[in-house]
Amino acid sequence: MSEDTRLPMCAENLHEGMRLGPIYYLVTAEQARAFADAVKAASPDFIPGAHNPEAIVSPTMRLQDYALLIAAHLKGGKGGVHAKHWCEFHEPMRVGQAVKSEGKITATYRKRSKFYFTLEYESRDAATGRLLVRQAITSVLLNEKGEMR
Amino acid sequence: MSAAPGEIRIGAELVSPPYLLDAAAAKAYIEGIEEPPRRRPRGNIHDDNDAARKAGFAAPIAAGEQTIAIVAQFLADRFGMRFMRGGRIEVSLTKPVFYGDTLTSRAKIVSLDADRAGLEIQVDNQRGEQVLTGIAALRLSAA
Numbered sequence: 664m665s666e667d668t669r670l671p672m673c674a675e676n677l678h679e680g681m682r683l684g685p686i687y688y689l690v691t692a693e694q695a696r697a698f699a700d701a702v703k704a705a706s707p708d709f710i711p712g713a714h715n716p717e718a719i720v721s722p723t724m725r726l727q728d729y730a731l732l733i734a735a736h737l738k739g740g741k742g743g744v745h746a747k748h749w750c751e752f753h754e755p756m757r758v759g760q761a762v763k764s765e766g767k768i769t770a771t772y773r774k775r776s777k778f779y780f781t782l783e784y785e786s787r788d789a790a791t792g793r794l795l796v797r798q799a800i801t802s803v804l805l806n807e808k809g810e811m812r
Numbered sequence: 813m814s815a816a817p818g819e820i821r822i823g824a825e826l827v828s829p830p831y832l833l834d835a836a837a838a839k840a841y842i843e844g845i846e847e848p849p850r851r852r853p854r855g856n857i858h859d860d861n862d863a864a865r866k867a868g869f870a871a872p873i874a875a876g877e878q879t880i881a882i883v884a885q886f887l888a889d890r891f892g893m894r895f896m897r898g899g900r901i902e903v904s905l906t907k908p909v910f911y912g913d914t915l916t917s918r919a920k921i922v923s924l925d926a927d928r929a930g931l932e933i934q935v936d937n938q939r940g941e942q943v944l945t946g947i948a949a950l951r952l953s954a955a
Contacts, residue, residue: 698844702885722884727845734848742856745876749902809866
């Protein structure tokens with residue numbers, strides 16, 4: 664088993680310009696269906712099935728990619744509290760699509776004793792490079808005691 | 813399901829059906845996303861009273877991503893490709909969402925130009941408190 668060389672997830676190890684990823688995945692019908700159910704999608708466009716095998720997926724189904732990008736480079740930590748988010752939707756992801764996601768820490772700062780970081784990340788069709796979604800999360804990092812400072 | 817161009821006018825207000833974000837809804841959401849192994853330490857702010865209190869919350873809170881997902885899906889259902897291909901949201905999570913809260917998404921069209929519509933968006937809980945506020949944009953030109 665190889666050694667885990669990831670850095671601990673803490674304020675000292677998050678730096679502006681730090682690149683995270685890439686990660687790759689295949690958009691599955693199972694996930695698209697489960698997510699559409701979870702958010703109570705009303706439009707049948709988001710429900711994969713025999714009549715719609717290449718369904719588009721709910722807009723934020725892969726918002727969680729930020730966590731995969733972080734986990735690829737950093738380990739542990741007490742988690743964080745989501746403060747802000749923006750998303751630009753360029754082209755919908757579709758079931759069966761291979762996707763590449765990567766990101767970069769674009770800001771770290773302290774405000775009222777809390778440590779914030781912003782991770783911008785984007786997802787592209789892994790085969791064509793076409794941009795699908797660009798987004799950014801700003802989160803308050805919990806310290807080793809689990810506190811917001 | 814998508815709004816016709818004629819419905820996209822300044823002042824138009826849209827309201828979603830209520831969404832009960834209880835433990836079952838949170839579990840369904842977790843099952844619909846891909847998380848890294850051990851992303852969430854045991855006893856975290858989403859499932860443990862002590863961890864939530866240490867972080868400054870009265871009780872475990874729902875993931876902010878789920879509230880974002882609910883309002884984004886509301887816009888996607890309502891506006892289809894006008895949102896999914898060229899749309900945008902920018903939001904702040906302004907209050908915690910506790911399990912059992914009922915969320916309602918609201919959108920109001922506040923600007924129009926040749927290519928885009930601008931919206932103010934928010935999500936309220938059953939007490940009328942804003943838990944999310946922000947802006948969104950739609951593409952108006954042909955795909």
